[in-house]
Amino acid sequence: MLTAERPRPEGIRSRPNAWWLAVGTVCFGAFMGQLDASIVTLTYGSLRTGFHTSLAAVEWVSLAYLLTLVALLVPAGRLADAHGRKLLYLYGFAVFTLASAACGLAPSLLVLVAFRVVQAAGAAMMQANSVALVTTSAPRERMRSALGVQAAAQALGLALGPTAGGALVSTLGWRWVFWVNVPVGVVALVGGHYLLPRTRARTKVARFDWAGLGLLAVATTSVLMGVSAVSGLAVSGWGAALLFVVAAGACWGFVRRQRQAEAPLLDLALLRVRTVAFGLVGALSAYLVLFGPLVLVPVVLTARGSSDLTAGVVLTALPAGFALAATGGDRLLPRGLPDRRRCLAGAGLFTLAVAALLVVPLTVAWLVPVLALTGLGLGMFTPSNNAMIMGAIPARSSGTGGGLVNMTRGLGTALGVALVTLALHLVGGGGVQAGARSAAAVLGAASAMAVASAGLSPSREAGAPKETL
Template structure:
């Protein structure tokens, strides 16, 4: 068997003939899911260290995270489309190799600029992995087991995101910041070898041309849109720069829609969005991550500024969300396979509405049981919602469009993160300004306590908007035709 495994053709016949081959495929995909999810959260804790180590300002070092997220988001649909044309396994394996190279380059970085460039390489590899992972799972599993498989993938990603900051803190403290990138190298090497021997051969359904104009207009337009949202908090929403970014984005994305209607082989087949399950599922996915990351972004400010907790204690509270997600996701996928997705996606969003409603009621004397309950409920809600929703999206498209569907699914998740932070941040800022304008300083009230009151006012308003978004998502879930 040793000769067969190491000298035989790819994939190895041992795995192809094995009755549990699909589970070997899932395990291999989980390696990539772990690596890409771990890298998102593990890097955030290193930002202050990188800022001091490279002797650059915060605006520069923020691009270590921004370059990764921007590159990943704008290229996901393209990588999915290329996978449909060239073969998913081929591009998935390429993703492992590029991610390992990018991680090694990040670890060797001697300047902030080099590190940012290496993060772009790393993001290209992560994009190839993310765009194809759900598509590979969808092809490997029958529809009545797909929810469980995607649930396990979601649980793995949640655990990786949960342990990322903790693991990153230990590595930075004991070894140094370069270790948080080098840790990806052995994981990626194992994943590459496993992918070669386990994943099925790439299947090309039809020879098609690359839509260069569609790719250029979409990627560039989406990049300007993301930059507009990301930079608006610093530059101001009414600044010439931000208005220019949004204007260019509107022009380019409009041009993209025109191009896609005319070309024979579009980058994104717009007819996919005529399928209500696909379009509503992606919109719901965007809303769900909008809610999740708005909460994850603002809760540390509440814990540290209002409750005066340490960063470690704030992190412990927030860990409840991914842990609850990880516990619930496989269960949700299994139940959805048996009884239908609608009941799980609807229940999940109702749980998110209850969680954000609880958070809208907290103040500077919040009960710890309420905080734990709200955050655990949010994690349960996301765990209930995400696997069956992703399963419905992927099952609603033909097999020769699974790659681009997976790319769009992951892109919508990234956009939910970006919009959730940017728009909620704008709402919080406006609410704070309104409160402080109408509540001037009075005798016995310090400027610090006034600011805290203004923050709580804005925080509650943000949470109430998240309740409303959750209820809108409940309505979309109920309206889905697919059970």
């Protein structure tokens, strides 16, 4: 049946390493999600030429995707908790794959943006379930290692995006940036059917909270558009202010709706757990620091006369360090070190690295080690942070929790790009160097928030009994 989760074959389910096979399958989605996020920006020039349009219009290829993704992550997690995480994950990959093929065939920019919205809906169904599938598949004592592998797959996708995008656009054309998702999607669908476990614990949902979904979508969309507006888009000051007012009103309405709804979209009790609340603040801050340099470094280096290829190679140091620490963190730090202290160590390292951007010359020779150390710190912080959050959430709500984590990552990604752009824009009159120092100060403030969130989190670890909600 198309509405029921199929069990894994007995020969796979009984294997001692069956959980690693499930984690590896989820990594397909983690890899493709970050590859798609970083590869699409390489198509802007070709899209402007091919469709004879402006850069502001072309930016909606990314903006429409991001806004849809952030708005749908929590609802997708809620549906997965009720109907099955494997089921929603596989349907999400199918939608993502078909929409990718359609994006490559788009005859106009408007049609491309529309299919990007559909693609983001599929990505939300995948990403909302990725963390939940990892944490429910892996043994509790290996959860941090499994989350580290998933984080490394994301970092690998992020690292390969600029290089792969540039190669595809310059040789085969921009349409192949989307078509490259199709073969990977087919392999992931077949692998997921046989290797992913069925959902054991579910949360029944009497009715879906469509009003809550609408308010959440308006709130997140207005915030991101407002930040983008003050970052240099052709929007009046009154227009930007109105967007923030709408965002505040929608956020207030969403919270009130969740308190009164019979079947709320988001169980607000999850946010009253200190481990979850502080952990989400830390996750947002970390992804802001991870994605902010993607805007900052190319601007700085190209202003100094370096090529785009040089900027891309330099940027690779950041996700490379992230992947190294995320997969080998247990070797870098004592194996018995609690997750909270791992978070503090990682956050402290990338805070020191980001602080260096305020004083060292912003040259290739300095940026490579600084970005590598930033990546190492983020790679130590992120798996432990995610393990603490998911360890404090009941199994029946792991899909919702995974959606919260990924929505927070999406907001951190958007804010990293938008706030760095804003800093560069506001100090534009002082030159690139002054703007870069201002952007580094923004990243430093986000790093300090990550340190504070880890320090204020309770000392209870993911392996301890979960708090009663």
